[in-house]
Amino acid sequence: MKILLVGASGTLGRAVAANLGERHAVIGAGRSSGDHRVDLRDEASVRALFDATGPLDAIVATTGSVHFGPLAGMTAAQFDQGLQDKLLGQVRLVLIGQHHLRDAGSITLTTGILADQPIRLGANATAVNAAIEGFARAAACELPRGLRINVVSPSVLAEAWDAYRDFFPGFEAVPAARAALAYQRSVEGVQTGQVYKVW
Known part of the structure; x- marks a missing residue:
């Protein structure tokens, strides 16, 4: 398969690239590194990325930032950072990327445990992650040509x-290589509309 991995240079992205790269051709993309540069906040940049890659069998996103801070002092502009970057960035990948996928291709997005388990200072992260998961479940009902979409959390x-341990009291960390298995399941499996929780 020919797979576009956005966020390939991050800790999670490197683990996913190592896993999928054993069996597939992985094209890395990122804001400042990779085979291609892309700013997911910019629709023109996302369109240029897909024009450069050509037809794909899978799209994987392991990227996106959110705002962490106390709710009492949070501004709408700060909250919007997560909406524009992690939420709409991944949504843009889906809206544009679906047209560059071959039949039966797949899309895998990334959220995180905060979608279900909020922490102090994490209201933006919880809202953004939950919105991505809701979007993916709905998109799975409409994607044509046997296209699939899943989320890894x-x-x-x-x-x-x-x-980050001080922000996650009582949480259990997971190795990036273990999380990468969920991306393999999404790309190489048959399910759609799923949220694969790696907790």
Whole structure:
């Protein structure tokens, strides 16, 4: 398969690339590194990415940022950061990318455990992740030509645990390689409209 992986240079993206790259041709893309550059906040940039890659068998996104901060001082502009980047960035990949997928192709998006398990300072992350999952479930009902869409929702990664452990009291970290298995299941499997939780 010919797979576009957006966010290939991140910790999770590298693990997914290592897994899928054993069996498939993986094209990496990112804001500042990879085979192609793309800004998911910019529709023209996303369209240019797909024009450059040509037809694909799968699209995988392991990217997107959100705003972390106390609700009491949060502004609409800060909240909008997560909407524009992680939510609409991945939605743009779907809306444009569906037309560049071969029949029976797949799309895999990324959310996280905060969609279901909120933490202090994480209101934006919870809202954005939950919205992505809702979008994917609805999109699965409409995608034509046997196209599939799924979401992977990992817990905080073990590789990042030292930096984030204070924000996730009582949570269990998961290795990026374990999370990558869920992306393999999404790309190589048959299901659609699923949220694969790796907790």
